[in-house]
Amino acid sequence: MSVRVRFAPSPTGFMHVGNARTALFNYLFARHNGGKFVLRVEDTDLERHSEEAVNVIYEALKWMGINWDEGPDVGGPYGPYRQSERLDIYREYIEKLKERGLVYECYCTPEELEEMRKKQLERGEPPRYTGKCRNLTEEEREKLKAEGRKPVLRFKVPEDQEIVFNDLIKGEIRINSRQLGGDFVIVRSNGMPVYNFVVVIDDALMKITHVIRGEDHISNTPKQILLYRALGFNPPQFAHLPMILGADRSKLSKRHGSTSVREFKEKGYLPEAFTNFLALLGWYPKDGKEILSMEELIERFDIRDVNSAPAVFDTTKLNWLNQVYIRNYDLDKLLDLVVPYLEKAGFDVSKFERDWLKKVLEVTREYFTVLSDAPKYIETFLKDEFEISDEAKEFLKENPERIKVIELFYEKLKKFDGELSQDSFKKLVKEVGKELKVKGKNLFMPVRIALTGKMSGVELPILVELLGKERTLRRIENTLNHFKS
Structure with missing residues (x-):
């Protein structure tokens, strides 16, 4: 069986570190196993969608050295690769579920659902949908429609069924269908299908063999497995990556500093150093070598070596790695990357010969942690008139x-x-x-x-x-x- 994996981000306007690591692990897994890496854009949230946000994804992946075999911009045999262009496909499968009697229209208002939830919590029960609209008569449905209510479509969750899957990182996971919160929504009242439904259709039709994603998706997996079975598809193998924590062991967020790929790029982290560092968040090579090129990462990467414990984002280690890469980087390429930082600091680098600038860079780069440090150390060579401290x-x-x-x-x-x-x-x-x-x-x-x-x-x-x-x-x-x- 040929390996096929996918990275399926929502275009939100920035690429978070967690997403970037997910993309990288999928890419390394695909390349290590001689498989295909598919890029799919999950853009069904039309209000938030923008083409600029899609370009942010492309830019981040390319900067990290990740290229894709199939995707919205390169095409492929299982397109379209944007969910907003696949709505007709989803409708076809919604009809199949309706024909099999596996879904029903639910007319409960947000207020009624909140009241239901409140009473369950008061009784000390976990919140779940009670199935109130599961067996409505035609007459009851017509009455609710006449009130102007727009229904959602819910999937009938089987009673007391054990859902078991073998996670490539976490091992065997067992979840009873009673823990899923009752019959879940697969189509919103505005007619737009929801994530758990469309992701199943897409992964099945794109012949995805392995779904590698963050462990925050574990709660979605049993719902998706039920949908795979209901539609007659074989579920892929799942691997849920450990969370990334800040130095204080809380979930990585803005308060820990930069969290988007673009911010790391702008600060002056080299893509090779950043990618190398991300690979070591939750995975470690058997031979203990830490400075690894993309080729070496591909050669060594084994999904079974990914740790199930949370990974800590250690900025000190990232800085150390970046310094190592800066000191060993090709001087010509490094100068091209440094010049924009010098120009931003107000230096007219065109006044100096390139070979001379390279010599300056060669003797100063050992002081840099990030490329944005360059003006501070190179300024001494460029400014003949200066303030005396x-x-x-x-x-x-x-x-x-x-x-x-x-x-x-x-x-x-x-x-x-x-x-x-x-x-x-x-x-x-x-x-x-x-x-x-x-x-x-x-x-x-x-x-x-x-x-x-x-x-x-x-x-x-x-x-x-x-x-x-x-x-x-x-x-x-x-x-x-x-x-x-």
Whole structure:
């Protein structure tokens, strides 16, 4: 049997971390087993639907390196792949259930249902639909219609039936039909079929063999199995992924920070690092290797190794992974990703040669956690005019000798003839120290302040070599003029 899985998000305008992990695990499972990965858009909530929201899904998946074999944009043999375009198909199967007497019209108002629920809770019973409209006569139905009531369509849940399925992650799950809350709605009063019904039709007709989704869907599974059987379909195999929790062990939400894929992208997480991290949320490779390319993830992924316990979203680990990827990333590609952050910070990068920018990136990237850190570390190389920090001003004012260090270094550099390298810079500073009898902090810190306006930053020999003699002199002149004025 050829493996076929699907990722079926609702277009809400953003892709949550939980959805992204579900998509990834489906993709890894399909590719590992040489199967097909289907993208289906569940857009029956027409009020909330927008094409922009669908594009957010495409964008997030492509950014993560996930491509699909069938879907709304690429087609396939079992389309359409949008639920809003499959309404005629659903109506056909609604008629089949009606013909078999497995559904009925329910005219109960929201107020009546609420009253029913309230009384059950008062008696200490779990809320369930009582089946009040199950055996209405034709006359009773006509009377309710005359009142202007629009019915929903309910599925007849069999009494006291054990529904058993073997979850690939959770093991055997048994749920009695008495626990399902009574006969459930499959078509709303506006004629729109509901999730539990349409998902069964879609998965069956698209020949989905494995349904891999979040464990919040476990309560839906027995209802869906009943519908599969009622329609004469074989249910697929189910695998329910563990929840993702925040560091405080509560369900991951906005208060834990970023939760959408786009937010992680905008902050400057590399797609490879983000995808690698998501794969380790609830799954771990047998060989213990954590830095894994998409190819390595596909090769190692086994659904049976997914842990049934909740996974904790550890931002510290994500940051560590991102740093590892940044340090080892192809420099050309990394520069292309960094430039927008530099431009957003107000730098005109077109003034600098690409090869020079690559050298700057090479010596600064080890300081980045995310790409949005780039301006903070690269700015030192791009700005010849800068503010001197209050801390740096105080340091220079404390001891007049410190200004002399800057002045003597400036004089020596002006006279220096040759290529300004890391070694020649160190030699010049050493000469200054010898002549003025200063060393350590009193020698290097004044030079750092003269060149950057700050008390810390990138190693000075590296900075000076990349700035070159003219720009280094210009910076020192600016600093000396500041103190003279």
